[in-house]
Amino acid sequence: MNVRSTAPTAAERLLSAFEGAMGIPIPVHVRCWDGSEAGPDSDVTVVFRNRRAVQTVLWSPNELGLVRAYVSGDLEIEGDAFRLLTLPDLVDRLGTLSVRGSDRGTVLKSLATFVRLGGLGLRPTPPSVEVARRRGAKHSKARDASSVSHHYDVGNDFYRLFLGPTMVYSCGYWDQRSDDRDAIGTLEEAQNEKLDLVCRKLGLQSGMRLLDVGCGWGSLAIHAAEKYDVSVVGVTLSHEQAEWAQARVSEAGLSDLIEIRVQDYRDVVDGPFDAISSIGMSEHVGDSALPEYAQHLLDLLRPEGRLLNHAIASVRSLTGTGNSSGLIENYIFPDGEVLPLSRTLDAFERAGLEVRDVEALREHYALTPRAWVGRLRDSWDDAIRLAGAERARTWLLYLAASALGFEEKGRLTIHQVLAVRPSDDGSSGLPRTRALWLG
Template identity: 90%
Template sequence: MNIRSTAPTAAERLLSAFEGAMGIPLPVRVRCWDGSEAGPDADVTVVFRNRRAVRRVLWSPNELGLVRAYVSGDLEIEGDVFRLLALPGLVDRLETLGVRGSDRTAILKALATFVRLGGLGLRPKPPSVEVPRRRGAKHSKARDASSVSHHYDVGNDFYSLFLGPTMVYSCGYWDQRPGDRGAIGTLEEAQNDKLDLVCRKLGLQSGMRLLDVGCGWGSMAIHAAEKYDVSVVGITLSHEQAEWARARVSEEGLSDRIEIRVQDYRDIVDGPFDAISSIGMSEHVGDAALPEYAAHLETLLRPEGRLLNHAIASVQSRTGTEDAPGLIENYIFPDGEVLPLSRTLDAFERTGLEVRDVEALREHYALTLRAWVSRLRGTWDDAVRLAGAERARTWLLYLAASALGFEEKGRLTIHQVLAVRPSDTGSSGLPRTRALWLG
């Protein structure tokens, strides 16, 4: 007589272990290397393709273990990645899994389950795209150049897949389109509207000289030169960005008005400039160096000159560290630091810059990131061909998680801060009302 075994399957044991350790039910389906499945029918299935995926979690029982498993391909996500990442409390629990004293018993039980499922063995090598241990002083010029290269020098064609023809790698400005009854337009329109918003806030006029710090692929420089007839110096630490930007400048016939340099902001000495834009760059500066950043840019501005700083901010005081366990520090922005808005305002004001306007664009970045995710998914085969499967998975996970980070309250936001360098007489040079200086 055949007696059917009632022992839990690998998938059932694995799902139960995660739910016990995290303290929350997981409304996802789990599939294991032996074909067993557990959990409810759901919009997303987490697939453990082999026992090495379990070993990665056992060696790094927090967010990093699962990130390594996914990036390496040992773990796959079938279905709606947003649905998985949006599970209430998931990110916070993954960040602290294995170190929360109040859950020690459940965590030890989960780890024992991982061992029984084949988690014992040598530590698996990290995926090839993981940042190696950092050397040199944090935020030194050499280390900053290396960090920027890691993130941006991964192939211009790869970035173009999800950024689109504008090649703007920062938050768009999703304004309502005239006559469209609430429609907010395309990604290209949102990025062009953002660039124009920056130009208007800076009060650009024909003949002015603009410094674009962290110029990326040259989009802001080209927009300002074409639409506002200014001359521009754009700087980046990415050689690939600079090569692409110079080619675009040449194609647009703007080489006489735009200079693209591979240069650290600390090495700029040819001021003064009438205006400075810094879009998505100061996150690389770091908390300790932020006062130096603000002070140096202040010296480069003429009296009554304007500075616009467009940067992600944390709602609470959180910064990246060398020991950060998760996705951002180890794969995306090594040494990046997302600071509260108050740190930026304090650094600016201590230099003598006068902050005149702050605008939050949190919802705009969520829309931008979802648009990037959609485009990356739609060009997935090309992304894998251009950047490799590991890097493509890294960027998909990063963009999707970031979108949710901006949609949730209390996590991430983004601000445009407009400051001026007052003249010796105290004049800001700004019109009295916001409507007037926006034009």
């Protein structure tokens, strides 16, 4: 007579151990390397493909262990990844054995279970795409160039998979007709609307000279030259971006109006410019270098010249949240700093710039990464072929987390700050009303 075993499966033991150590229920389905499953029915399943996935989660603090296990392919997320990232407390506490809500006996029992499951072995080697220890002073020119290269020099064709033909890597400007969160088909329209909004805020007119700091793949430079007949100097630290941008400029027949340089903005000395744009670049500058950034851009502007700074901002301090040791710092933007808006405004005003307008675009950025996630998923095989499985996984997780960061109030936002260099007599050169200077 066969008696069915009632011993807990690997998945049941693993789920129970995590819940005991963390002191909270885990409302996701779990599957283990032996095919066993546990947990409630859910629209997301966390798959531990091997014991190394458990080791990685346990060895690394905060969310970094979860990121490392996923990026390396030891842990899979089936179903709605957005749902997993929004579960309260789970991501913040999964990578560390928190004793909140658990008595000492429960925690010791969980540790014993992890040992039996092989989860407390030697520290696993981080994925190859994780940023190595950086050299040199933070925000030195050499270190900034290395950090920018890590993020942007991963293949133009890879970026094109999710950015689309506009190759704009910042939030779109979605009008009311595009209020659907999954309105992927209107991404190009939203990005072109954003480019034109920037040009109108800068008051571009034929014959003007524009400096585009952090010009990316040249999209704004081309739009400004084609639509507003201005000459543009675009600078980037990414060699791959510069090559792509230069080819686009040549193809568009705009080489007489646009110059793309591989150059640190601090080395630009051929002002004055009538206008300066900085779209998604000042996040790389850092808090300590922000006053130098503001002063140098002021020095490059002619009197009554306008500066538009488009940058992500933190709503509350990110210190202590785990971000500094997690996904963003170790995989995406090494040395990047997301600062409160007040820091930027203070640096601008201390340098002598007059801030004339601030527009928050949080809802617009919440829509944009969701569109990027959809496109990356639709091109997943190509993404792996172009960038490798680890990097493709990194970007998918990063874009999904970014969308949620902007959707949840009180975490991240983004602002366009319009400032001017006043003339000696105090004139800003701006019309008195926003409606007039927006055109």
